[in-house]
Amino acid sequence: MIKGIKDIVILILAALCLIVSLVFMPWSELNFTGNFPGWLSGVMGHFGVNKFFADLATHNKLMELVTPKDVQTNLGDYAYSLFLFVAMTASAIAIVLIGKEDDSEKTVLEAKK
Amino acid sequence: MTSSVKNETNNNWLKQVYNQFIEAANKLTLAIEDGINTAITSKYNPFYYHGALPQFYLWVLFLSGLLLFAYYVPTIDNAYLSNRLINAWTSVQYITNSLPFGGVIRGIHRYSGDAMVLFIFLHAIRVWFTDRYRQYRWIQWATGVILLLMVLFIGQTGYYLVWDERSLLLTRMTVSALDALPIIGAPLKAWFLNGDTITNLTLSNFLFIHIGLSFALLFVLWLHYVRMTRPVITPPPAVNFILVAAILLIVFLVPISSGNMANLNTQPNTYDVDWFFLFNYWLMAHMPMSVFWISMTALAVGATILPWFVKTVSPPVTPAEVVINKCTGCSLCYRDCPYQAIEMVPAPAGSRFKLLATVNVPRCSSCGICVGACAFDAIDLPQLPDATVLTQIKSLAEVK
Ligand code: HEM
Ligand code: SF4
Numbered sequence A: 001m002i003k004g005i006k007d008i009v010i011l012i013l014a015a016l017c018l019i020v021s022l023v024f025m026p027w028s029e030l031n032f033t034g035n036f037p038g039w040l041s042g043v044m045g046h047f048g049v050n051k052f053f054a055d056l057a058t059h060n061k062l063m064e065l066v067t068p069k070d071v072q073t074n075l076g077d078y079a080y081s082l083f084l085f086v087a088m089t090a091s092a093i094a095i096v097l098i099g100k101e102d103d104s105e106k107t108v109l110e111a112k113k
Numbered sequence B: 001m002t003s004s005v006k007n008e009t010n011n012n013w014l015k016q017v018y019n020q021f022i023e024a025a026n027k028l029t030l031a032i033e034d035g036i037n038t039a040i041t042s043k044y045n046p047f048y049y050h051g052a053l054p055q056f057y058l059w060v061l062f063l064s065g066l067l068l069f070a071y072y073v074p075t076i077d078n079a080y081l082s083n084r085l086i087n088a089w090t091s092v093q094y095i096t097n098s099l100p101f102g103g104v105i106r107g108i109h110r111y112s113g114d115a116m117v118l119f120i121f122l123h124a125i126r127v128w129f130t131d132r133y134r135q136y137r138w139i140q141w142a143t144g145v146i147l148l149l150m151v152l153f154i155g156q157t158g159y160y161l162v163w164d165e166r167s168l169l170l171t172r173m174t175v176s177a178l179d180a181l182p183i184i185g186a187p188l189k190a191w192f193l194n195g196d197t198i199t200n201l202t203l204s205n206f207l208f209i210h211i212g213l214s215f216a217l218l219f220v221l222w223l224h225y226v227r228m229t230r231p232v233i234t235p236p237p238a239v240n241f242i243l244v245a246a247i248l249l250i251v252f253l254v255p256i257s258s259g260n261m262a263n264l265n266t267q268p269n270t271y272d273v274d275w276f277f278l279f280n281y282w283l284m285a286h287m288p289m290s291v292f293w294i295s296m297t298a299l300a301v302g303a304t305i306l307p308w309f310v311k312t313v314s315p316p317v318t319p320a321e322v323v324i325n326k327c328t329g330c331s332l333c334y335r336d337c338p339y340q341a342i343e344m345v346p347a348p349a350g351s352r353f354k355l356l357a358t359v360n361v362p363r364c365s366s367c368g369i370c371v372g373a374c375a376f377d378a379i380d381l382p383q384l385p386d387a388t389v390l391t392q393i394k395s396l397a398e399v400k
């Protein structure tokens, strides 16, 4: 199934897309609080992700990074658009990598029959 | 390029300079495209979707605009609710600050508009530099100029709708620009303001223009596409993802906000210029009104007539010809012609067949696709008969 580096890159990108859209997007939508829906906290508890977010929220590193000058509303909404950007870009690159194969010319014969 | 064409152009140095410029620009465009092809293959090369890119952003604009429209209130004041003021500006504040993701939706709408203008310009430059806008393509070019003007005006009305200080200033600048026009100035001004002065009716008019013209755009786009058999109007999904993602990143990096609420009793004098939509206001402020109008009109008219003004970059085309007694009326050529240059008409009396192919000369690009489509050897390019092509192919094959 996995034939080379390209396939590994595709898998990494797919994983990135999933993690960002399932974890980071809800997190920003809830305005960076750790109050995730129960199922998500459950999933994240397994990976120690809860602690990671608790640290982030207290140290505010990411918050500083994502604080644009004149945001008027929920900062989380704008961070959400950032994470959506990451997820879409990752999936777009993955699709391009997968799609490259169809691009070869199929009407040309390798050898004369 | 044939030598006879070269000789003609040599007579005129201006034409020569122009042709050299276009040839260089053409080479540059193709070189960039080749580079992108090697990097990401032709399937994902945005240059091959140059027309589809603005079209894609148009759909994004329709969708995000619909959401904004649901909460927008087109009034400058509300006498009945004066202690809890509801007007255009406060409704936009509400959308931005209180509605979930309202600020993001507003950002998407704003920046998709900018992106659309940017890609329209790239699209226009691409077709110009690759010399694909003249002859049988004139209708695409002429409607394209109209589309561009419409899109710019729609964007400007969008800026009036926010009803902050910039909106007020732009509205007043437009009024004085219209006022400066002879004869048609006064009625245009009354139409624009929907009365003599700025009132609630003015803002309803702006909203009507903004939305009405957006839908009218679809009609002009139909004219833009009508002569193309298979226009490429949707980029592949991966490209769409990137197009949306780019907008989301900009929304995050540069969140939009309104200025202060417009106050009819004051005259704001500075504002941020959005260079995609508001450059003409910048020009207006930096030159006499008459110079502004004359140069803008000259620019628009000049752009529209460009296809007829420039004639000699590539050789003139000779249209395809149908051989009446061979044509079976099978319509294959009609379906394959990329420019809808073939019309199927009733076959002449006495024919065994029902239909006959005819070529609409001004639409034919002499591409030869129909020649390949016809299984009955019934359509030919007069300068390049089938038999000649066949011998050429054969001799090439033998050399190999
Ligand atoms: C709302 C803005 C516009 C949209 C959505 C749009 C869209 C398109 C699309 C989808 C095509 C087909 C491309 C293809 O199949 O390869 C096309 C072709 C064309 N457009 Fe536009 N266009 C717009 C504005 C313009 C402008 C401003 C110009 C020039 C002034 C222009 C000139 C042309 C020409 C000359 C063609 C024919 C190109 C060819 O046959 O290769 N368009 N347009
Ligand atoms: S050569 Fe044939 S296919 Fe090509 S534009 Fe003319 S009629 Fe259409």
Ligand code: SF4
Binding pocket: B322, B326, B327, B328, B329, B330, B331, B332, B333, B334, B356, B357, B373, B374, B375, B376, B377, B378, B379
């Ligand atoms: S493909 Fe040939 S036979 Fe068929 S309609 Fe066209 S010209 Fe006639």
